[in-house]
Amino acid sequence: MQSNATLEYDYSLAKKFTYLTILFGVLGMLIGTLIAAQLAFPELNYLLGEYGTFSRLRPIHTNTVIFGFTVSGVFATWFYVGQRVLKVSMAESKFLMFIGNLQFWIYFVGALLATVSLFFGFSTAKEYAEYEWPFDVVIVLVWVLWGISIMGLIGIRREKALYISVWYYLACFLGVAMLYLFNNMAIPTYFATEGLGNVLHSVSMYSGTNDALVQWWYGHNAVAFAFTVPIIAMSYYFLPKESGQAIYSYKLSLLSFWGLMFVYLWAGSHHLLWSTVPDWMQTMGSAFSIVLILPSWGSAINMLLTMKGEWNQLTDNPLIKFMVLASTFYMLSTIEGPIQAIKSVNAIAHFTDWIPGHVHDGVLGWVAFMIMASIFHMAPRMFKRELYSKKLMEQQFWIQTTAVVLYFTSMWIAGITQGMMWRAVDEYGNLMYSFIDTVTVLHPYYTIRAVAGVLYVTGFIMFAYNIFKTMTAGKVLTQEPQFRTPMA
Amino acid sequence: MFFHWLEKNPFFFASAVSIVISFAGLIEIVPNFAKAAQPLVDMKPRSVLELAGKDVYMKDNCNTCHSQLIRPFKSETDRYGDYSLSGEYAYDRPFLWGSKRTGPDLHRVGNYRTTDWHENHMLNPALIVPGSIMPAYKHQFTNLADIETAYAEAVTVKNIFHTPYGDEFQGTRAAWEAYKPTVLAEAAAIAADMKNQDVKDAVAKGEVPEIVALIAYLNSLK
Numbered sequence: 278m279q280s281n282a283t284l285e286y287d288y289s290l291a292k293k294f295t296y297l298t299i300l301f302g303v304l305g306m307l308i309g310t311l312i313a314a315q316l317a318f319p320e321l322n323y324l325l326g327e328y329g330t331f332s333r334l335r336p337i338h339t340n341t342v343i344f345g346f347t348v349s350g351v352f353a354t355w356f357y358v359g360q361r362v363l364k365v366s367m368a369e370s371k372f373l374m375f376i377g378n379l380q381f382w383i384y385f386v387g388a389l390l391a392t393v394s395l396f397f398g399f400s401t402a403k404e405y406a407e408y409e410w411p412f413d414v415v416i417v418l419v420w421v422l423w424g425i426s427i428m429g430l431i432g433i434r435r436e437k438a439l440y441i442s443v444w445y446y447l448a449c450f451l452g453v454a455m456l457y458l459f460n461n462m463a464i465p466t467y468f469a470t471e472g473l474g475n476v477l478h479s480v481s482m483y484s485g486t487n488d489a490l491v492q493w494w495y496g497h498n499a500v501a502f503a504f505t506v507p508i509i510a511m512s513y514y515f516l517p518k519e520s521g522q523a524i525y526s527y528k529l530s531l532l533s534f535w536g537l538m539f540v541y542l543w544a545g546s547h548h549l550l551w552s553t554v555p556d557w558m559q560t561m562g563s564a565f566s567i568v569l570i571l572p573s574w575g576s577a578i579n580m581l582l583t584m585k586g587e588w589n590q591l592t593d594n595p596l597i598k599f600m601v602l603a604s605t606f607y608m609l610s611t612i613e614g615p616i617q618a619i620k621s622v623n624a625i626a627h628f629t630d631w632i633p634g635h636v637h638d639g640v641l642g643w644v645a646f647m648i649m650a651s652i653f654h655m656a657p658r659m660f661k662r663e664l665y666s667k668k669l670m671e672q673q674f675w676i677q678t679t680a681v682v683l684y685f686t687s688m689w690i691a692g693i694t695q696g697m698m699w700r701a702v703d704e705y706g707n708l709m710y711s712f713i714d715t716v717t718v719l720h721p722y723y724t725i726r727a728v729a730g731v732l733y734v735t736g737f738i739m740f741a742y743n744i745f746k747t748m749t750a751g752k753v754l755t756q757e758p759q760f761r762t763p764m765a
Numbered sequence: 766m767f768f769h770w771l772e773k774n775p776f777f778f779a780s781a782v783s784i785v786i787s788f789a790g791l792i793e794i795v796p797n798f799a800k801a802a803q804p805l806v807d808m809k810p811r812s813v814l815e816l817a818g819k820d821v822y823m824k825d826n827c828n829t830c831h832s833q834l835i836r837p838f839k840s841e842t843d844r845y846g847d848y849s850l851s852g853e854y855a856y857d858r859p860f861l862w863g864s865k866r867t868g869p870d871l872h873r874v875g876n877y878r879t880t881d882w883h884e885n886h887m888l889n890p891a892l893i894v895p896g897s898i899m900p901a902y903k904h905q906f907t908n909l910a911d912i913e914t915a916y917a918e919a920v921t922v923k924n925i926f927h928t929p930y931g932d933e934f935q936g937t938r939a940a941w942e943a944y945k946p947t948v949l950a951e952a953a954a955i956a957a958d959m960k961n962q963d964v965k966d967a968v969a970k971g972e973v974p975e976i977v978a979l980i981a982y983l984n985s986l987k
Contacts, residue, residue: 447779
């Protein structure tokens with residue numbers, strides 16, 4: 278058996294998925310910024326004919342940032358972290374390397390085709406599950422291949438105990454598999470008849486209120502198992518590695534993990550408050566959303582306390598800054614969500630821009646920050662070069678932080694304004710505003726949000742440039758850095 | 766300690782996670798399943814043209830900006846009409862409630878908008894509603910709706926979910942050819958209320974532009 282000191286890990290897959298993370302990140306965020314600008318300046322809807330309207334592009338934005346950017350980031354970090362915490366190299370198994378590469382190519386080609394299909398309007402119209410059935414099949418295949426990678430690597434591991442990050446990656450795999458399969462159950466109409474109509478078209482297995490319940494059980498928990506669980510896996514690995522600090526509390530991580538697993542899925546019905554879903558389900562959704570603060574803050578506090586006594590690192594290591602800010606935004610987002618899930622608050626917040634505001638302080642501030650920090654940490658170790666520019670990282674950090682703050686503050690104001698105007702009545706009890714009044718009033722906030730989008734994309738392109746220069750022009754490292762990432 | 770043991774046994778660990786995450790779905794979704802699928806008494810499923818319109822609605826993702834769910838508040842029933850009932854959605858696959866009202870709710874838009882209004886509005890929303898940020902959907906006037914796929918959808922839900930479509934709905938090409946004139950007649954009735962000559966000509970030729978199907982669908986939302 279090799280000793281730990283001499284074990285060489287194989288980063289070829291981690292590198293490939295890192296490139297995709299950056300590619301899909303740029304694409305998804307550019308489209309996001311365009312559609313944000315369209316709401317402020319509707320003329321921008323006509324740049325690409327029928328393919329460029331807000332309504333066509335919005336699903337492309339969401340699916341590209343979820344299944345392109347975030348999921349690539351999850352795969353990239355898994356193929357880096359998995360080997361290291363299990364103390365086994367991918368290269369030790371030709372089979373696992375083959376499966377990994379197969380997964381990469383099917384995923385890459387599948388994601389591109391799926392994006393094109395959305396441009397052409399093939400959509401199941403279920404949020405974050407818009408891909409039609411052939412692409413669902415591809416996604417399931419990719420997921421199964423990833424499962425084989427995880428189980429295979431665990432099977433040949435040298436370190437017997439699974440590190441916390443592996444718990445979360447496993448949970449991500451299992452959770453998304455269950456949710457995706459059940460929510461995307463559909464019957465292709467072409468095959469249910471004698472080949473009539475379009476072969477891509479399908480009809481949902483569930484109808485009406487049932488469909489809504491399954492969809493939001495999925496929609497909410499896709500956020501849980503794709504946007505939260507694997508990102509926590511990253512924090513638990515990269516924060517201690519970068520800071521050289523041990524995780525603050527094992528017990529707290531245990532409590533947070535099992536708490537999150539149990540509680541998260543109940544909260545899905547908070548997306549359906551005041552709908553035709555039975556009252557008791559709505560109340561369950563509300564109540565469990567509040568309980569969800571505990572495991573969420575448990576993880577976040579565990580992260581922040583890991584820095585105990587070492588807060589000076591925050592001032593001189595921009596990577597720590599990214600990670601600490603990510604944990605802080607995680608706390609903000611996981612207190613904001615439960616507040617919106619209170620029925621009386623939801624009556625105002627639902628259907629307004631406060632919801633995208635909430636989503637984005639989570640995904641821009643927490644998910645994307647943590648993924649970028651992870652890549653910053655991995656790059657010098659994968660490419661054996663120093664990070665190209667610390668200064669650029671600092672600038673990126675502040676540009677993107679400003680962007681996130683502008684985004685959520687403008688959307689908070691927009692959402693609450695709209696929610697209050699919809700329900701405002703005059704002294705005789707008549708509605709005070711027509712619907713269009715509640716649209717035009719939002720123009721300044723939509724403009725601010727578009728500016729925030731431009732800033733965030735700018736920061737992301739700076740990040741991509743920094744990684745590219747690291748690969749090509751960073752100072753060559755002779756030895757792998759143990760903790761703090763070296764940067765010029 | 767139990768958890769230390771679990772962390773060294775991946776199979777049991779994964780099983781434990783699977784069990785813990787399954788509870789919520791089993792308890793929240795399954796028990797009510799049959800009840801929530803019940804339609805209102807005497808409710809009819811959508812016609813093939815309306816289904817084709819629903820597919821246009823999905824193709825252009827109207828649901829990204831428009832909800833179809835009227836909540837039980839006075840401010841909503843004043844603005845949009847009666848609050849929504851579960852049974853009204855029983856034939857909707859998928860549900861199209863939406864999650865964001867960038868534009869107004871459409872669940873009962875058929876009660877207060879006409880074919881004529883939609884025609885003008887889809888061509889230039891800001892002309893009809895000054896200040897509107899909705900894009901124009903001119904391509905719906907030239908693209909053809911896929912009525913064959915809509916028919917296949919009706920047959921599928923009839924055969925598999927027992928949605929009450931008539932006996933003439935069969936999955937053969939011959940049955941579709943026999944049924945097609947019914948769809949075209951319905952399209953002609955919509956086109957008769959429209960001004961656009963290209964649309965009228967297309968319908969006269971036996972084609973159904975997307976806008977015709979979409980308006981049929983929007984008119985059916987009551």
